[in-house]
Amino acid sequence: MSHSRPSRDVLGRGLRVLGQAIRTEPRMFTIGVVGSSLFGLLIIANSYVVGAVIGHVVVPAFTDHRVATGSLALVAAAFLGISALRVAGVFGRRLGAGFMQFRLQARYRRAVTRRYLSLPPSWHQKHATGTLLSNANSDVEAAFVPIAPLPFAVGTIIMVFAAVLILFLTDWVLALVGVALFPTLFGLNVIYSRYMSPRQIRAQQMRAKVSAVAHESFDGALVVKTMGREEDESQRFAVFVTELRDALISVGRLRGLFDPVMDSLPSVGTLAVLLLGAWRLESGAISVGELVTVSFLFTVLAFPVRAIGWVVAELPRSVAGWERVQAVLTATGDLAYGNVALDRKVPATLTFEHVDFSYGDGPLVLHDVTFDVPAGRTVALVGPTGSGKSTIAALAIRLVDPDSGRIVLDDVPVHDLTAASLARTTALVPQIPFVFDDTVRSNVTLDRDGLGDEEAWSALRLAQADRFVEKLPEGLDTAVGERGTSLSGGQRQRITLARALADHPRLLVLDDATSAVDPRVEAAILSSLRSAGAGASILVVAYRRATIALADQVVYLEQGKVVATGTHAGLLATNQGYADLVTAYEKAEQNA
Template identity: 70%
Template sequence: MASRTSRDVLGRGLAVLGRAIREQPRIFAVAVAGSVLFGSMVVGSAYVVGAVVGDVVVPAVARGSVEVGALALAAVALFGISVLRVAGIFGRRLGAGYMQYRLQAAYRRRVTRRYLDLPLSWHQRNATGTLLSNANSDVEAAWYPIAPLPFAVGTLVMLVGAVVSLFVTDWALALVGLAVFPALFALNVVYSRRMAPRQARAQRLRAEVSGIAHESFDGALVVKTMGREAQETDRFAARAGELRDALIAVGRLRGVFDPVLETLPSLGTLAVLVVGTVRLRQEAISVAELVSVAFLFTVLAFPVRAIGWVLAELPRSVAGWDRVRRVLDATGEMPYGDTELDSADPRPATLAFADVWFGYEPAEAHLPGTEVLGEVSFTVPAGKTVALVGPTGAGKSTIAGLAVRLVDPRAGTVTLDGADVRRLTAASLARTAALVAQVPFIFDDTVRANITLDRPGIGDDDVWAALRLAEADGFVAALPDGLDTRVGERGTSLSGGQRQRLTLARALAGRPRLLVLDDATSAVDPRVEAAILAGLRSSTAEPGAPAATILVVAYRRATIALADEVIYLEQGRVVARGTHSELLATVPGYADLVTAYEQAEVEQAEQRTYDEDEVTPPLASGLEIEVDR
């Protein structure tokens, strides 16, 4: 990959720049116009300075007096050129900056939109840190050469003008220019090819360092409780060290080439003076022409570097663009349809699975996939509560994800009120169905903001109604600022059960017609859980109250017993369905599993009681014990 990148980085980099120009042609034209104006004034200033020296300064020295009119005219000419150069710099920099930041903003939005379109299975195969790097540093790297690009294009125009003016002045001096300018281009091409693999490796390591940091911070609880601080520090330090070495390699190469690139124009100036002196003695050129050409080589040193800046950043741009394009070209999107369910319909929805098959794609193309569900068919009638029960890995959470279309089935259909969920619009699906996951996510914001999520039409009365149904109104009312209390990042100021009840209230505030609970009350006290589920069931019979069909992934016997029907799963297949009591009597595997769950719950309760009795006040004051408040 590195050798391939080094071979064609110039062509691929220019293709990326071409894409940028096609997307922002007007802004680029303004920036180039400013750069061309600047370049023209650079060439013009060289000949004005030559004329001033040859026609004003030298005669004044020879006469011993200064001609005021000629000196004033020279000053006006130099001032006018300086004003035009400033105008050119302003137009060039403003256009280049606007173009660069506009492209970065546009592609950050495109990458983010692509993330939202791609299925959950794709996200599961890509580290969060890498995805953050794609949307941030990779997008930035892809369009980094845009800043010097208009300057470089204007410099090319300036160089053409300079070469033409050299031939007009003297063929010998023009040959010096023809020797220096191609050498600069050749050196820049060699530099970019050497730099390509180094920049690509550095960009990849940036993403890996970001991924490790994100994973360590996200798993801070595990790192702290398992005493893995030193190991995580070493893991991060090792990859950060690799990034450091990669960036040093980039800097070392730049340190070798930059002085050479700076020296060539100076050598050209020296060569012009040597050759020019000979031509001056031969009376082939005048003093003014020699000064003009020497000054031209002097002022060209900085603009010519702009071409080197573009070529130097092309490897980084190509590396960033390849990583961005990997996201934009990723397959497996989940396009929404145009079917709208009646938004004014207050009745619970009917959920149906018809011969549904689902499997996760392999992480690598040559590896086999994982079959999770097969021939799954069942219906959750409107207004009913159905519990999904099964051992770990039976496919319960996958069914929950399919119900709200986090993923799509490989075969079969999932319907809401007879409409295939793949045909629904995103807005209609969001209004109709809501998922409450086992692991709650709370934003670093107020309680109110976490529940409303800026959804229109949800007032404080709706928030409190949802909190009451979720059995969360009591602890929210006791918070220092009530609904205006900030709960910290991921809700760190709340217990696990409180966070689960807030996410349940968030779902209920939208008045969904289908509510999917993926073990969403696992951290809640059993008595509180029973009250929540009983409230949800009874609310469907109350006029004006949120009415919802409920599909719940359940483990506790009390939760399962509240369901109208139980669906028992094993290895991704529906093994049995019926009431809790029917399955207890007829399905041995179901009875064994529920009994095991119940025994485990009893043991956990006994252990919690024992731990609370054993904890002394001094120790308890130094620990943050996660219990449902």
């Protein structure tokens, strides 16, 4: 995809994309080609009818000053008949081509988004949302742009062969004009695509860039607004828009050079036919009717031959789009799941054994982390901002895998578990709640098996969300808007908490999950968790002492290392860092 990659083989790569497309949609392709061939052969037939009419009807009629009504009727019927058949050809060609294109787009959009869902969070972190949007949209579109004119082009090739054959049957000298013309047209197309390729690829890259910047900027619209940085953001965006514009203008310049030449060449052919035809006519080799046929043929062939050009011209863009799509489809790093399913009903045990972890090539953020959450117990993870608590939460439900060490659920290493079993056993409530653009009900149940209204309400009750949901205009059926924009931060947190509780996980991981909830509501949530939480072991990231006090055990972290483990009272007495952290508010008050 880089600029340095030679564009010479772009034609070959483009043809391979087309081949793949044809193999995927053979039926639609066949319909398109049959329709297109019918259309093309009828164009040739039309030329012959025109020639024949001039030669056999018009010339005699004008010479003899009379004409048989029957032969005129026949001429009219021939033109109308050809026209009717051509309509059938057009339908076949265009519907075949279009349906093929749309089906391929839909198929690859499905495939790309399937990959998005199966690639791990670490992959997602490396790819901007805007780029991924562009992969699923404009790159898929670009990959199959040449499909629209493809059947037309294939039909045209058939037509050109038929035309050259007929030319030879008519007169070999005139046929040579065709023999010279058509390969020239094709050759020019090939040269064109070579020069066009890098320009198209660049334009496609800039499209993705523009999309990525727009996405990020609109995502951060609130910050842009509060800082009054609209103008600066617009300027940042304008830089890429200008680059895209320049890339597209450079595409246009080349096309401007190529298109008119392609348009004119068939006319040059007609002129050559006229010149040579006059000479052949004089020597008696052909008739006026034949000369008319041949020159008419060149006139009408001019347009369809362009279809080949369209396909070739779009190949570079297609290849660029295709390769970006393929990059997603062939991306590796999937978390492979095992085949062990846990089927116990009791709370799970969670064990971290000597876990090291780093993000990508970055430094280690966890060093040799070892601790466990015994069945039915609550363990609090405490530590300063940035000490690795959220990373542990992500590891516990296997959103990521450790660099080394093991994470074990009920004696089974997490990577041996099936995806379904892992999802059923564990539930994570993240710091930043994510709410789907859907109803409250769907956000809580996520359409999981066995979760109906009753389960939804009972989970909402546990999460202290039942009262505000009852007050929503349509209760459970209220749509919450994209990313829950119609809810307050605390309401979103409680919805995601209810989501986690709804399916009775055996291990509940709460990552500072009540940060946007006010103290009274939080206290109520904690007490309901304690009374109803008998079914789950809980790993909780917490700062507040009430939350920590619920825990049977506290794991205190600093800079990715477990500094101390013990009860809250024990750590308070023995660890100064821990004591400073959890008593910060009291101390602040005393000093005030």
